[in-house]
Amino acid sequence: MKFSDLFKLSTRMFKARTSRTFLTILGMSVGIGAILFLVSLGYGLQRTLLEKITTSDSLLTLDVSPNDSSQSVLDKSSLEKIKNISGTANISPAYQIDAQGRMDNLTADLSATVIDSLYLKLAGMKLASGKLINDQNPRGIIVSSSVAKIFGKNNDEILGKKMSFAFSLPKSLGDQKNISENYFSNQRKYAPKTQFKIIGVVDSDDSSIYINTKSLSAISVSEFSQAKVKCQNNKIMASVQKKLVEDGYSVSSLSDTVDQANKVFRVVKIILMLFGIIALVVSAIGMFNTMTITLLERTEEIGIMKSSLSSSISTCVLS
Template identity: 25%
Template sequence: MLLIDTFILALKNIWSNKMRTILTMLGIIIGVTAVIVIVGLGNGMTESVRESFSSMGINSMSVSIWGRGSSRNATVEYMYQVVEDNRQYLSAISPNVQIGSQVVKEGRDVYRYTGVYGVNEDYISMANYTIADGRGLQYMDIKENKYVCVIGDYLAREAFNGNAVGEDIKVGSYRFRIVGVLSPKSNDPELQEGGEDDRIYVPYTVALRINQKSIVDTYTVIMADENYANQAKAAVENALYAIYEDEDAYYVYSMSELLEQMNQTISMVVMVLTLIAGISLLVGGIGIMNIMLVSVSERTREIGIRKAMGARETTILFQFVVEAGTTSALGGLIGILLGYSLSAAATAAVPLIMPGEAVTINPGTTAVLVSFGISVGIGVIFGFLPARRAARLNPIEALRYE
């Protein structure tokens, strides 16, 4: 009953000094709002990165080979055998040969951002594509160096109005027959130009011929189980070391490893920004202590009367601590509401400011509860000193106070 009466009394005192209370709570409001928005942004960026990596395949590895002047080379057949010998860790592999030539349709329309890659017959499924029309690349296309290709949804719609199979398209001065069209990975047309739906895949043997190269220096490897990413990476590295006997001759990295590094970077940035935002909470606590000291001075006579009528020190202490806690709690609640409002507004604004980007700013329940708890805790801690001062006032001196 004492707690309820004290809480009601605290609300009355706060209400009687509305403007002063709002100014006092401002530091708490700004701090809680900033923490919620920053944590929400961090969560949104982490989720967005995870979704991006999921579309590329978290279970994939990229292998780059430089050779460092070695007389021996890791051939395609050797890399295939590496996968075959490590089936418990590796499930598929494809050479990846990029062609830098411009893409032209009928000598008129030029598609400057279209990526052209030489791959094998397994790459389409490895990259989580599905065939929407026609067929994918086949083993005989690779073996016989056929000038055929599979194109992405964006190019099929933009260049051929959705009827691409059987048509020809030029990559530089080389003409390719389109044998298949891929299903789109993105539903947003603005995301497709230059993206994963704006691609051309040709037999890697043809890509080597166009680039006038005889050795493949980049591979995409799929792990059998991403939980064994370290073992899968070690299997590939050991096989390459056996060829080159030089760790600087190649580089192997997994998408899951890259994802973890990016998440750690985001978490570190969010933590630093949250600590900076926490300074506002500290400033808010100092403001609460300052205003409570003023309140004690203003209500000295009231405190004297209450103590003269038998109020104990603990009762006076409890009253002022509850008032300080209530003030900071109200500031925390307003900060939470403002934080959620700004988060929702930012979520809607991001696609408008950066077309093609979509980040859901969601602070999560834990961040909200922690920030609210800290705001209340700061009010109680910084309100304790003025409350103790009020509780220790001499009732006779307090009654004489003017």
């Protein structure tokens, strides 16, 4: 018997039982589609989350801060030593001070982080609007969306606005001998005469601002509260981190957070895949049941084919 004849005879049941054929194919399609959809959903959620919290620079960056238990400090000599560690590409220190900001006759207590132009890039911070701090415009500052709400503005409205500040200088910054006449030694306050222009906004619930360290050059800093250390590549990060820990610093990295997130998403993807497999198994059981019923309906035809000396292979194909 020709193959074309075998094919026509074996597929005639699909035409005779169109509803059964359609529902069987639909069930299997739903099962396979469920697996593909759920696994893709897991990968999509993972990629979306990681894109929001990471950049290529931030994945190579270590967050370094003093450790009280080891009495380590981040002063200029310490930063120079860290910079000389093998595998270190860049280092960006920062310190925090309390500030009182004023705009349009409104005043608010804020937390100011004084940074250089490299800090936000290494931190992987993405702006909701505006642009990052740069050395071409040292008086440009970045505020959080919470600060914008405090002054009754949205993220776009506050861009370009000017603010004046009075900074409270902690004793940890050391003596301020080079401060201008606006500095009151009894209150340790520093109020620059010039105003700062808002050039960027970040999404945050904290009442925080970011100021270029070049605009506060009058403040003498003896110790920094934290530093971003960028490594040359991810292979050398572990050795740099180990060296910093041995020197008594507290060290963390965004890559550690990413690794933890990947572990969680690995479990989530397995769970989603199991749900899809369950749907596929149910569909397979339904298909097997349909095929069994179809075979039982054709027992007489199979008997006739065998009695007419049809080969087992031809009988199997026709069935």
